[in-house]
Amino acid sequence: MKKAVALEITGKVQGVGFRWHTKQIADESNIAGFVKNRHDGSVYVEALGEDYAIDQFVEWCRQGPSWARVDNIIISKLPLFDGNKFVIK
Numbered sequence: 133m134k135k136a137v138a139l140e141i142t143g144k145v146q147g148v149g150f151r152w153h154t155k156q157i158a159d160e161s162n163i164a165g166f167v168k169n170r171h172d173g174s175v176y177v178e179a180l181g182e183d184y185a186i187d188q189f190v191e192w193c194r195q196g197p198s199w200a201r202v203d204n205i206i207i208s209k210l211p212l213f214d215g216n217k218f219v220i221k
Contacts, residue, residue, distance in 0.1 A: 134180060135182075136211065138176070138207070146174075148196070148197060150167075151167045151175065163179050165178040167219075180213055
């Protein structure tokens with residue numbers, strides 16, 4: 133079964149390759165959606181995939197790449213959306 137989530141990630145998450153690594157993990161997990169930097173220094177993600185893949189993806193986002201520091205992550209459910217690839221905006 134598929135599910136979709138939005139993630140708002142704060143901490144030292146810009147300028148550390150967070151978006152690039154997020155795309156790499158999403159591609160490996162067959163997750164569609166996007167990741168983008170926000171003006172407030174946070175990263176925003178919308179992701180669609182199989183339940184187990186989304187759960188593992190969210191767990192990875194709680195840590196991010198080794199040189200990032202995730203202080204907080206807000207997870208919201210989204211309605212399912214159309215998509216078959218993951219992009220960096």
